[in-house]
Amino acid sequence: MKVLIAEDEVALQESIVKFLERDGFVCESASNHKEALYKIDLYDYDIVILDINLISGSGLDVLKTLKKEGKKSGVIIISANNSLDDKLEGLDLGADDYITKPFHLPELNARIKAVLRRGKYGGDSCLIYHEIKVNTESRQTFVNNKEVQLTKKEYDLLVYFIVNKNRVLSKEVIAEHLWGDHIDLADNFDFIYVHINNLRTKLTKVAANYIKTVYGMGYRLTEE
Amino acid sequence: MTDGSEKKIKLLKKTSKNYLLSGVILMVLSLIGLYFVTQYFIREETDDSLKSTLYRIEQLLEAKQPISSVHPIIEVQKTQIEGTASLKDTLINDPLEDEEEVFRQLSAYKSVDGETYKISIRILLVESEDILLAILASYITIIFIIFLAQFYFSRQHAKVIWKPFFDNLEQIKTFSLQSNQKLSFVETNILEFSELNNELRALTDKVILDYKNLKQFTEDVSHEIQTPLAIMQAKVGNIIDDNVISTKQFKLLTEIQQNVQRLAGLNKKLVLLAKIENQQYETSQSLDITEQLTKAVEEFKEMSAIPIHYTPSGSILVRIDSTLAQVLMDNLISNAVKHTPEDGIIKVDIANNTITIANSGKNSIADPNKLYNRFYQESASKKSLGLGLAIVKKICDRYDLTIDYHFENKFHYFTLRFPKN
Numbered sequence: 001m002k003v004l005i006a007e008d009e010v011a012l013q014e015s016i017v018k019f020l021e022r023d024g025f026v027c028e029s030a031s032n033h034k035e036a037l038y039k040i041d042l043y044d045y046d047i048v049i050l051d052i053n054l055i056s057g058s059g060l061d062v063l064k065t066l067k068k069e070g071k072k073s074g075v076i077i078i079s080a081n082n083s084l085d086d087k088l089e090g091l092d093l094g095a096d097d098y099i100t101k102p103f104h105l106p107e108l109n110a111r112i113k114a115v116l117r118r119g120k121y122g123g124d125s126c127l128i129y130h131e132i133k134v135n136t137e138s139r140q141t142f143v144n145n146k147e148v149q150l151t152k153k154e155y156d157l158l159v160y161f162i163v164n165k166n167r168v169l170s171k172e173v174i175a176e177h178l179w180g181d182h183i184d185l186a187d188n189f190d191f192i193y194v195h196i197n198n199l200r201t202k203l204t205k206v207a208a209n210y211i212k213t214v215y216g217m218g219y220r221l222t223e224e
Numbered sequence: 225m226t227d228g229s230e231k232k233i234k235l236l237k238k239t240s241k242n243y244l245l246s247g248v249i250l251m252v253l254s255l256i257g258l259y260f261v262t263q264y265f266i267r268e269e270t271d272d273s274l275k276s277t278l279y280r281i282e283q284l285l286e287a288k289q290p291i292s293s294v295h296p297i298i299e300v301q302k303t304q305i306e307g308t309a310s311l312k313d314t315l316i317n318d319p320l321e322d323e324e325e326v327f328r329q330l331s332a333y334k335s336v337d338g339e340t341y342k343i344s345i346r347i348l349l350v351e352s353e354d355i356l357l358a359i360l361a362s363y364i365t366i367i368f369i370i371f372l373a374q375f376y377f378s379r380q381h382a383k384v385i386w387k388p389f390f391d392n393l394e395q396i397k398t399f400s401l402q403s404n405q406k407l408s409f410v411e412t413n414i415l416e417f418s419e420l421n422n423e424l425r426a427l428t429d430k431v432i433l434d435y436k437n438l439k440q441f442t443e444d445v446s447h448e449i450q451t452p453l454a455i456m457q458a459k460v461g462n463i464i465d466d467n468v469i470s471t472k473q474f475k476l477l478t479e480i481q482q483n484v485q486r487l488a489g490l491n492k493k494l495v496l497l498a499k500i501e502n503q504q505y506e507t508s509q510s511l512d513i514t515e516q517l518t519k520a521v522e523e524f525k526e527m528s529a530i531p532i533h534y535t536p537s538g539s540i541l542v543r544i545d546s547t548l549a550q551v552l553m554d555n556l557i558s559n560a561v562k563h564t565p566e567d568g569i570i571k572v573d574i575a576n577n578t579i580t581i582a583n584s585g586k587n588s589i590a591d592p593n594k595l596y597n598r599f600y601q602e603s604a605s606k607k608s609l610g611l612g613l614a615i616v617k618k619i620c621d622r623y624d625l626t627i628d629y630h631f632e633n634k635f636h637y638f639t640l641r642f643p644k645n
Contacts, residue, residue: 009451015458019465053447080450101454102488104481105461153526167465170478172485179523182554184489186527186561195526216471217478 001116004045005029006036006062007078008055016049019105020112033057040066045073047112050095052079052086060093067094074115076108104173106164113163129162130223132207143207153178154199161211161221170218236382243378247371255364262359266352267328271311274330277345285336285343295319296327299344306333306340313349325350388412392421399428401435401503439504446495450488457484493611496551497598500618505545507623512539513549513642514574520553521572528561534572540579542642544623552619555612556581556638563636571635579640588631595629 003025007013010031017027028043030036033054040048040062048066050059063075077090080101087098096115099108117125117136127134133142139155141148150158160177161169171189178195179186196219200208212220233241281300284291293299296316309332318325327346334341388410395407407428409421460477463469469477499505514536521534542549560570560583568584594600596617599610620627626641 009455011455012451012458015455015462018462019458022465078454080447080454101450102457102484103454105458105465168467168474170464170474170481172478172481175527176485179527182523182527182558184485184492186558191527191529194529217474 001046002026002028002043003047003049003112004036004039004043004073005049006054006059007049007051008032008053009051015105016108019109023109025112031055033059033062036062037065040071040073041069044071047115048073048075049108049112050075050077052077052081052090060090063090063093063095074112074118076111076115078103104176106160106167106169106173107177110160110163110177127159127162129165129221130207130210132158132162132203132210134159134162143204148202150199150202153195154202157195157199161219165221168214168217168220174219235386236379239382240375240379243375247375251364251367251371254367255360258363259356259360262356266356270328270347270349270352271330274311274328274345274347278330278332278343281343281345282332282334285334285341288336296346298346299342301342301344303333303340303342306335307331307342309333314346316346318348385414388414388417389420392417392424396424400506401432406432442495442498446491449491453484453488453491457481457488460484490611493615497611497615497618500548500615500622503622505548505622507543507545509546510541510543511546511549513542513544513553513579514539516546516549516553517557517572517574517579519550520557523554524557524561530561530564530566530568530570532557532570532572537574540574540577540642542623542625544619548619548622552616552640555616556640559612559616560636560638577642577644579642580637581640582635582637584634585631585636586634589629589636592629596627 001024003020005013005016005027007016007029008031013029013031017029020027025047028039028045030039033056036050036054036059039045048062050062052059054062059077063077066073066075075095076097076099077095078099078101079086079090090098096118097111099111114136117127125135125137127136131144133145134140134155135142136159141150141155141158156178157174160174171192172183174192174196175183175186175189196211200211203211210221210223212222212224214220277298281291281298285300291298291300293301296318309330311328311330314327314329315324316327316329317323326349328349329344329346331342331344334343389412391410392407395409399405399407407425409425411421412418460481464474464477518534518536521532525532544552557570557572560581563585564570564583565585570584571580571582573580573582589595596613598614600614601610616627619625620640624643628637628639628641630637630639
């Protein structure tokens with residue numbers, strides 16, 4: 001999977017590249033508007049991560065060019081601006097998702113994989129982790145081909161674990177993913193434990209064991 | 225729009241009222257004036273006529289012509305004593321109508337050949353009174369008709385003249401900074417209106433420009449702060465992801481992350497406050513705010529162990545931006561959750577266009593007036609920024625909602641009242 005990261009802040013660009021490469025993505029970066037236009041013209045990317053405020057031009061222009069040329073890349077807009085207008089404009093122009101700075105890297109990772117899964121970019125809508133299978137189209141979960149009924153939050157939690165497998169996810173990162181902006185209003189993150197426990201009890205004993213508590217840190221999905 | 229304490233009156237009504245009032249006063253005054261002037265002249269005429277009659281009678285007496293009295297108009301009597309001449313009004317029984325009538329009477333004494341005559345000449349005053357009344361009546365009729373016609377025409381005329389002004393006033397009323405639409409004034413050849421239009425145009429252009437600059441500034445600040453925060457967040461994320469750190473280091477890094485998040489949240493909230501203050505949220509549609517309430521309650525039930533007693537019931541239609549409606553409900557519920565002791569509960573009630581959110585507490589808030597101040601903290605809670613209720617208050621002010629606090633039976637009550645439609 002090829003990803004273009006069009007971000008004028010090199011430090012942020014490098015961090016994203018480093019994080020995504022661990023998951024096997026092939027990453028390229030563009031540090032300004034011109035470079036981004038040049039690269040999308042020359043190569044085909046599965047995903048383009050686009051900062052809306054690029055030096056010397058708007059990321060939205062890059063998005064327009066991308067769509068005009070009929071490129072099949074999925075587009076995720078990064079913006080420092082939480083304004084609804086920008087968000088709607090980006091999505092209207094054909095962006096697949098929109099993420100506001102600052103964000104957690106596992107969150108960006110999850111968004112990229114969600115865009116890829118949506119089919120039109122050639123991804124598989126099923127997530128498989130050993131005996132756990134999640135159909136993201138019908139939002140059904142199976143363990144050993146037997147359906148398991150999960151609540152919306154438990155389902156989101158499981159998907160988040162699978163797309164960020166082998167990574168330690170802190171309570172904060174998980175809470176931010178599940179509750180978004182509401183998390184600013186929470187006074188602590190202990191409630192995450194309750195939801196993880198509920199998820200574990202619904203999976204089989206073996207499957208539940210994949211979700212490991214990393215003492216003092218958070219949780220990790222791993223087979224070890 | 226708040227009216228002043230005194231009642232406002234429409235311009236055309238006001239000018240008409242003044243016109244009518246001054247017209248009536250002038251009419252009454254001129255009528256009184258006319259009465260006295262006419263009466264004066266009629267008196268003069270009557271007296272002149274009496275004097276000329278007297279002169280003729282004296283001539284006749286001197287010429288020794290016989291004079292017969294005509295009661296009560298002319299009376300000539302011989303008399304012993306010579307009095308002084310007098311001119312006065314007097315009451316005399318008029319045999320024609322057999323009642324007392326007012327006569328103007330001129331009495332004089334004339335001596336001819338040792339004989340003294342008393343001559344009294346009278347004119348019935350009723351006649352002149354009738355003339356006076358006729359004059360006054362025709363005067364008032366004519367004046368009244370002219371006055372009414374003038375009033376009608378000037379009113380019509382004023383309507384035409386002021387029309388561009390009222391049209392432009394309607395335009396200004398619909399002016400909204402958000403719509404980004406310039407005002408297009410109705411042009412007129414009246415200098416003052418044209419000047420007013422130009423000034424208003426200049427003013428609104430400046431306001432629009434200032435507003436844009438302010439908005440741009442808000443966005444720039446938000447952008448400039450969020451980017452370094454994003455870099456810090458990503459770098460910490462990289463270190464954690466490298467999996468080479470100890471639990472102790474992880475704790476430190478998570479604390480950095482938490483504070484980055486906190487700073488980002490603070491920034492977001494300040495931008496939100498600024499946006500509400502700058503009225504950057506439009507009130508386009510009416511929505512049922514209990515939906516936002518239900519959503520907020522559901523979210524917080526998942527995030528907190530404190531029981532929230534809430535039964536969705538009825539609906540409250542409010543004209544409010546949907547994002548702000550959600551922020552309002554989230555902040556109120558969040559405030560309740562944060563300040564409820566572990567064994568406490570939260571009660572949410574909907575009734576008669578009010579939403580009441582109550583949470584257990586030990587004591588009333590020391591200074592409820594400060595409750596909605598920015599960064600006001602009743603207790604040093606590590607997570608709270610002290611902006612939640614400030615935002616609530618701002619949203620309430622923006623949409624004319626009222627929020628009240630009171631403490632009763634170990635519960636803090638926040639009551640949100642919505643305007644009735």
